[in-house]
Structures are given as structure tokens and as C-alpha cells.
Amino acid sequence: MSISVNEKLKLTPLYEEHLALNGKMVPFAGWNMPVQYSGVVDEHKAVRNSVGIFDVSHMGEIIVTGRGALDYLQNLVTNDVAKLQIGQAQYNALCYENGTLVDDIIIYRRGYDSFFICVNASNIEKDFAWLKEHCPKKGVILENVSDDYAQIAIQGPKSRELITKVIDVKITDLAYYHFAEGKVLGIPALIARTGYTGELGYEIYVPASAAAKIWKGLLQVGAEYFVKPCGLGARDTLRLEVGYLLYGNDMDSTTTALECGLGWVTKFDKSNFIGKEALLKQKELGLSKKLIAFEMQDRAIGRHGYKIFATNDGEQEIGFVTSGCPAPTVGKNIGMAYVTQDYSKMGSQIWIEIRGEKKAAVVVKKPFFVHGSAQG
Amino acid sequence: MSYPNELKYTKEHEWIKIEGNNATIGITKFAIEQLGDIVFLDLPKVGSSFKAGGNFGTIESVKTVSDLFMPVTCKVTEVNQSAIDSPESLSVDAYAKGWLIKVEIENVPADLLSAHEYENYVVGGN
Numbered sequence: 001m002s003i004s005v006n007e008k009l010k011l012t013p014l015y016e017e018h019l020a021l022n023g024k025m026v027p028f029a030g031w032n033m034p035v036q037y038s039g040v041v042d043e044h045k046a047v048r049n050s051v052g053i054f055d056v057s058h059m060g061e062i063i064v065t066g067r068g069a070l071d072y073l074q075n076l077v078t079n080d081v082a083k084l085q086i087g088q089a090q091y092n093a094l095c096y097e098n099g100t101l102v103d104d105i106i107i108y109r110r111g112y113d114s115f116f117i118c119v120n121a122s123n124i125e126k127d128f129a130w131l132k133e134h135c136p137k138k139g140v141i142l143e144n145v146s147d148d149y150a151q152i153a154i155q156g157p158k159s160r161e162l163i164t165k166v167i168d169v170k171i172t173d174l175a176y177y178h179f180a181e182g183k184v185l186g187i188p189a190l191i192a193r194t195g196y197t198g199e200l201g202y203e204i205y206v207p208a209s210a211a212a213k214i215w216k217g218l219l220q221v222g223a224e225y226f227v228k229p230c231g232l233g234a235r236d237t238l239r240l241e242v243g244y245l246l247y248g249n250d251m252d253s254t255t256t257a258l259e260c261g262l263g264w265v266t267k268f269d270k271s272n273f274i275g276k277e278a279l280l281k282q283k284e285l286g287l288s289k290k291l292i293a294f295e296m297q298d299r300a301i302g303r304h305g306y307k308i309f310a311t312n313d314g315e316q317e318i319g320f321v322t323s324g325c326p327a328p329t330v331g332k333n334i335g336m337a338y339v340t341q342d343y344s345k346m347g348s349q350i351w352i353e354i355r356g357e358k359k360a361a362v363v364v365k366k367p368f369f370v371h372g373s374a375q376g
Numbered sequence: 377m378s379y380p381n382e383l384k385y386t387k388e389h390e391w392i393k394i395e396g397n398n399a400t401i402g403i404t405k406f407a408i409e410q411l412g413d414i415v416f417l418d419l420p421k422v423g424s425s426f427k428a429g430g431n432f433g434t435i436e437s438v439k440t441v442s443d444l445f446m447p448v449t450c451k452v453t454e455v456n457q458s459a460i461d462s463p464e465s466l467s468v469d470a471y472a473k474g475w476l477i478k479v480e481i482e483n484v485p486a487d488l489l490s491a492h493e494y495e496n497y498v499v500g501g502n
Contacts, residue, residue, distance in 0.1 A: 024410065035439060039412055040412050040413050040437075233439045236439070300416070301416060301436060301441075303441065326415045
């Protein structure tokens with residue numbers, strides 16, 4: 001086997017902590033990130049059963065303020081930002097005119113015209129350029145503060161108990177997709193009840209300079225809950241089990257918000273937004289391809305990029321896998337894929353070409369894992 | 377980490393134990409630790425022949441798929457079915473119970489590494 005080493009990667013403020021914890025570092029979206037510490041399965045189970053912490057400082061943060069900020073964002077994203085209360089967060093798609101995706105983002109509303117946006121690491125520059133391009137000349141102020149912030153995700157059924165011990169605000173009543181601003185170990189932070197694991201969890205945005213102190217504090221205080229540092233490997237298996245999408249895998253600038261299943265955050269009844277016309281048209285005409293979830297029936301793992309066929313002996317190609325992995329909690333090999341409309345129904349038999357052989361899989365309902373504590 | 381002296385190694389992280397015309401082949405503990413949880417092994421059929429450096433199978437962890445490369449020119453005589461059935465066992469015992477295949481050697485290339493050379497190679501960051 002071969003193991004590749006990549007150079008010139010960006011480092012998060014927690015890089016030294018990852019080395020100290022024996023994290024295995026890999027390139028991801030231009031960053032040198034820990035893929036695992038104790039092992040993907042071990043970390044995955046820690047999050048499902050107790051609590052784990054993730055360095056997600058590679059994610060970007062953009063602040064949008066000033067008079068007109070709300071209207072400006074309304075025109076850029078698919079979801080209805082006006083429905084956001086101050087202190088609430090909202091999942092959103094940022095689309096091109098043709099309805100395909102610039103990025104998927106979370107918008108946090110801090111004031112009437114004051115928003116904090118979390119964007120994907122691989123898209124920071126692209127998103128900021130897109131936001132600038134559409135920004136009115138007066139009123140709205142955009143700041144790319146990605147380098148100023150570190151982000152740590154605290155995820156798992158014990159996350160509330162753990163975080164309560166290190167913050168100065170009461171979050172017992174903090175509802176899913178809401179946030180509080182307070183202090184973590186004395187350091188100002190935005191504390192959001194959001195996550196990418198399907199479990200009860202929090203994502204905290206803190207000054208980059210204080211990230212190491214908070215990370216170490218969480219590990220120390222969390223020892224009684226057997227907290228584990230978790231890498232991108234477990235982050236991926238956890239999100240896939242609950243059917244969350246990953247930009248660059250399951251959606252990108254070649255897939256529309258409807259094709260990838262983001263219709264639930266696409267509000268056609270609000271005012272105009274970039275991509276609306278194209279998406280409405282697609283909705284009327286019907287989708288030609290659709291993101292589906294599948295389970296392997298043969299003993300094999302369908303992974304990103306593998307081709308999908310209609311039969312095990314024919315040449316009719318019907319799609320491709322976007323994400324796939326063994327699912328530790330579910331105990332099956334699962335994945336997501338784009339297939340043509342004809343094969344997107346539950347129970348459809350599909351064949352995934354894996355190293356020259358076609359292996360059987362079946363289209364199933366998302367999510368694979370339904371008992372997460374996220375919204376409890 | 378230990379690199380048993382009686383074994384030879386490749387830069388692709390396979391180990392080979394040569395005994396006369398026969399050999400046992402596996403992958404190193406270093407490689408297994410790099411891969412993480414091993415979930416799937418795809419190994420060749422008994423009787424198939426390979427040239428040194430040829431791709432003889434794949435090893436899959438939760439995160440990645442890696443090819444396996446043959447250290448010598450040979451013919452496969454035995455495949456470790458218990459490793460295929462429970463690939464997670466490789467991380468417990470990479471150099472004994474975790475062997476992958478046994479082969480009949482036709483030719484041994486000159487560039488196999490000694491334990492010491494392999495250790496220097498992996499410590500060097502490759």
C-alpha cells in the first residue's frame with residue numbers, strides 16, 4: 001500500500017494539540033487535519049454513547065452587518081432568513097443562478113441586521129467573493145473572520161453536562177438550532193446548539209488565540225464522561241449515518257438544491273433569491289437525477305466516485321456514489337449516491353462497480369440511524 | 377514500534393518472511409496503524425501468479441482503500457481466510473496471525489528492505 005504525504009497545508013490553532021494527542025494528520029480541503037486519534041470506530045462510539053470533541057477550526061466564518069443585511073441575505077440564500085429570531089440559527093443553501101450550489105451554510109442571527117455565517121473550509125474564499133460580488137455598495141458590511149475564530153464541536157448525549165461545567169450562561173433551555181453568547185472558561189464565545197453527528201451537541205466559536213486553552217480544558221473537565229478527541233474520520237461516519245450532506249461529495253456546483261434533497265430549506269414562497277427561477281422550473285419539470293441513500297447487500301463498500309449500474313451484467317450506467325463507508329452504529333455498509341429518477345425509489349435494486357465487479361445495493365430511506373439525541 | 381529482524385520489507389509497507397522457496401506476506405504494523413480500523417480485505421485466488429511490484433489485492437479501512445503490492449515474483453499457494461473473515465484482527469497481530477498470503481517464490485528483487493532500513497524509511501516520514 002502507499003501512504004502519501006502532502007505539503008503546504010494550513011494549520012488550525014489546535015495543530016500542536018493534535019500532535020500531542022497522537023492524531024493522525026491528513027490533508028483535507030487544504031488543511032492539515034486529524035483524521036483520527038484512538039480510531040474512527042472508537043471515536044464514533046464515544047459520540048453516540050457519551051461525548052467527543054472535534055476541532056473544526058478549518059470551517060470559515062463570515063460576519064454580515066449593517067443596514068440592509070437581512071434583505072441582502074434573503075436575496076442570496078434559499079431559506080427564509082426573515083423567520084430567524086435573534087439567537088436562532090438556520091441551515092441554508094447558497095445557489096448560483098442555475099440553482100446549483102455555491103455552498104451550504106449556517107446563518108446565526110445576532111441582531112436585526114447582524115449575522116454570523118459558518119461556511120465550508122474548502123469554500124471560504126469562493127463564498128466570500130460571491131458575497132462581495134452581490135453586496136450593495138452602501139450599508140452592508142462583510143468581514144471574513146475565518147482566521148480569527150477557532151471552532152470546536154462538542155457532540156454526544158453527555159455534551160450538555162460537559163459544556164455546562166465550562167460556561168457562564170445557562171443553556172439548559174437552549175433549543176436545537178439556537179445559540180447563546182457567553183464565556184467558555186472565561187473566554188468570550190458563541191455557543192450554538194448545532195452539530196454534524198445527529199447527537200445532542202454544541203459548536204462553539206472562540207478566538208483562535210484561546211483555542212488551545214479551551215480544547216485542553218474540555219478534555220480535562222470531560223474526563224469524567226470519558227470524552228474523546230475525535231477526527232474527521234468519525235465526523236464523516238457520524239454524519240453519513242444520519243444522512244447529512246457534505247459539500248464537495250454529495251453536492252457541489254453541478255447539483256441543484258432540489259437534486260441533493262435541500263428542498264426543505266428552499267422556500268419558494270419568500271421574496272426572490274438567486275437560483276429561485278431555475279429551481280422553480282426544475283420543480284415543475286421534475287428531477288432527472290436525485291441524491292439517494294443506499295445500503296450494500298453484497299459484502300463491499302461503495303465509495304465516492306464509484307459508478308452505479310442498472311443490472312449486474314449490463315452496461316446501463318445510472319449514477320455514481322457520492323459518499324460511502326461502513327456505519328459503526330448501524331452495522332451496515334452505507335452510502336449516498338446520485339441516480340436517475342427511475343432508480344430513486346425506496347427498494348430499488350442498484351449495482352455499484354467496485355474494482356471491476358458489480359456489487360448489489362438497495363435504495364433505502366434516510367437517515368440510516370434514527371435514534372440520535374440531537375433534537376431531544 | 378517493532379520491526380521483526382527476520383522479515384524483509386517494501387516501501388509500500390508489505391512484510392515478507394522468506395523460508396527457502398516459500399514465503400509468507402502481510403502488511404506492517406506501521407501501515408495498519410496509519411490505515412486505522414481495517415474493515416475489508418480483497419485477496420487473490422490460490423494459484424494466481426504475480427510479478428514483484430504487482431497489485432495483488434486491496435485493504436480497506438473505514439476511511440480509505442489501499443492497494444497491496446507483491447514484494448516478490450511468485451505464485452499464491454494459500455490465502456488467510458480468517459484474516460478475510462475478521463480483518464480487524466490485523467491490528468492485533470500484524471506479523472503472525474495477521475498474515476495475508478503464502479506464496480511460492482520465483483524471483484526475489486534486490487531492493488527489499490531490512491528491518492533497520494524499513495524503520496529508517498518510515499521514521500523519515502514516508
